[in-house]
Amino acid sequence: MELRHLRYFVAVAEELHFGRAAQRLGIRQPPLSQQIKALEADLGVSLFDRDSRKVRLTAAGEALFPAARDLLDAARSAERATRRAGRGEAGELTLGFVGSATNLLLPQALRGFRQRYPRITLRLRELTTTQQVHALKDGLLDVGLLRPPLLGAEADGLHVQPVTAERLVAVLQDDHALARQRLVAAADLAEEPFVLFPRALGPGLHDQILRYCAEAGFTPVVAQEAVQMQTVVALVAGGLGVSFVPSSVARTRRPGAVFRPLRPQTRVVHLAVAHRADTTNPVVGNFISAVIAAG
Amino acid sequence: MELRHLRYFVAVAEELHFGRAAQRLGIRQPPLSQQIKALEADLGVSLFDRDSRKVRLTAAGEALFPAARDLLDAARSAERATRRAGRGEAGELTLGFVGSATNLLLPQALRGFRQRYPRITLRLRELTTTQQVHALKDGLLDVGLLRPPLLGAEADGLHVQPVTAERLVAVLQDDHALARQRLVAAADLAEEPFVLFPRALGPGLHDQILRYCAEAGFTPVVAQEAVQMQTVVALVAGGLGVSFVPSSVARTRRPGAVFRPLRPQTRVVHLAVAHRADTTNPVVGNFISAVIAAG
DNA sequence: TGGGATCGATAGCTCCGGCATATCGTTGCC
DNA sequence: GGCAACGATATGCCGGAGCTATCGATCCCA
Helix, strand or coil, X not given: CCHHHHHHHHHHHHHCCHHHHHHHHCCCHHHHHHHHXXXXXXXXXXXXXXXXXXXXXXXXXXXXXXXHHHHHHHHHHHHHHHHHHHCCCCEEEEEEECHXXXXXXXXXXXXXXXXXXXXXXXXXXXXXXXXXXXXXXXXCCCEEEECCXXXXXXXXXXXXXXXXXECEEEEEECCCHHHHCCCEEHHHHCCCEEEECCHHHCXXXXXXXXXXXXXCCCCCEEEEECCCHHHHHHHHHCCCCEEEEEHHHHHCCCCCEEEEEEECCCCCEEEEEEEECCCCCHHHHHHHHHHHHHC | CCHHHHHHHHHHHHHCCHHHHHHHHCCCHHHHHHHHHHHHHHHCCCCEEECCCCEEECHHHHHHHHHHHHHHHHHHHHHHHHHHHHCCCCEEEEEEECHHHHCCHHHHHHHHHHHHCCCEEEEEEECXXXXXXXXXXXXXXXXXXXXXXXXXXXXXXXXXXXXXXXCEEEEEECCCHHHHCCCEEHHHHCCCEEEECCHHHCHHHHHHHHHHHHHCCCCCEEEEECCCHHHHHHHHHCCCCEEEEEHHHHHCCCCCEEEEXXXXXXXXXXXXXXXXXXXXXXXXXXXXXXXXXXX
């Protein structure tokens, strides 16, 4: 049995007239009669009672009719769904993101994407940069929003594309002596205890910070570690030390902490979208476009 | 798109290996590759990522895979259901029956039929013989259990087949003078008021009763009409008259009424199964076999 | 590092079958 | 009784589904 047989059968069952059904199908009447006959032979059942005057469904035909319609409908909708999936308009996307992307980039990107592609089911996972790198390579994640740079082998097999660019700023307790200055000189922080995220969470950015300190002539003493940028700020506000965070983190004000531009300026730090270089999932491309539009 | 494409697609998606999938399908690998390619072209979407080393589903392929399986399952079950319907093992049957068939024949026939053909949905309608004749001709009924004979034009286009044979017996109030006799002579009832069903409900049987009375030398005076045989017996028990009923009615004893064989014996009366002569519904034949087995 | 093995794609051929036209046989109707 | 309507049948053509042979790429291993 093929869908052709069902298409022909449904046409005849609806018209109850071979000639008109054939016309509707864009074929001639004899091949239609043949195909119906072939279907009947295949099923071992006669589907129509027909004499030269009228055509009627048999009991078996009555049984097949609704089932055949449903099958054809289901086939059509499967086709549509597949095409949509092929255009990246339907399906699923598992997205990783670092906590600091939730300030601005992630909500804007999600808003744009959901509006344009409402049929995509999004699964969101807050993960560190390092976790995202592994999850991307393991196929657990389709796209990651992370903090480059990725070190050496980390980037193998991944496409990483920067989306935002910002500088690091200093975070100080609000009653800190340096908080009265408009800018903070990095060298002035040499003796301060630091609050920083563990290197393992994002070695690229971590190294970049240490390098910056080194250029300012000191090695920061990490008094306290924290995973989230928000936590870093909270700990600074609590008097546990000072820190550097991307300037976008300063957008969410927190009592007890102040943000100050650094002198010299740090190199720009990015948020980037990453995905496997060998992905063919068109949803990935569509999502990345949305992120770039939001960035 | 044809079911063939889906069958091939599912095989490849399950095996993730064109060679093995082709083997499972009983064809060679090149035509399988061709058909998959044709399906992809038809859908305008690529379904597999494949190099000469490994085969993977694309996002579109992931979308199609479960839908294709479901479609193939649905097609198989539609085939089975159609074949069953063709053998009269599935579908619906609308059955008419006269009240007096419920004594013995109907329950036995239903038990046997439901056991053998559990997938048939039965719709039961208690109707008089005349109503069944019309409903059969109008296609509202597939089969009728009725009381022949059918008069002249009534039988046109119908097949009627007797199932049971019995004699009429007299029904008397239990304190009736004649109730003390083992047999009742018809002529002795000449002056009695009769309880009978209206002629319109079953003219054949009605005429047969009147003819029997005429042969016994009288014309019964109908003092009371009743539609159901059970009601006839109840009215007789209530003292409204005497009557004749098929002997099977005597199986359900009713206080106040007694049943006595008649002399001379009446001609046999039947319960019969009737259906349109032009029906092709195999369920009808199966049901009739069950009725005959029960009769 | 090169040769063999594996695997999907391609080329070229065959043949079945789906569709075409022409015609038949039956039935209902004026 | 002749015509019109309709499905079935006869016959031929052509596309395409499947075959064999082969290619090209990749992986493995000595």
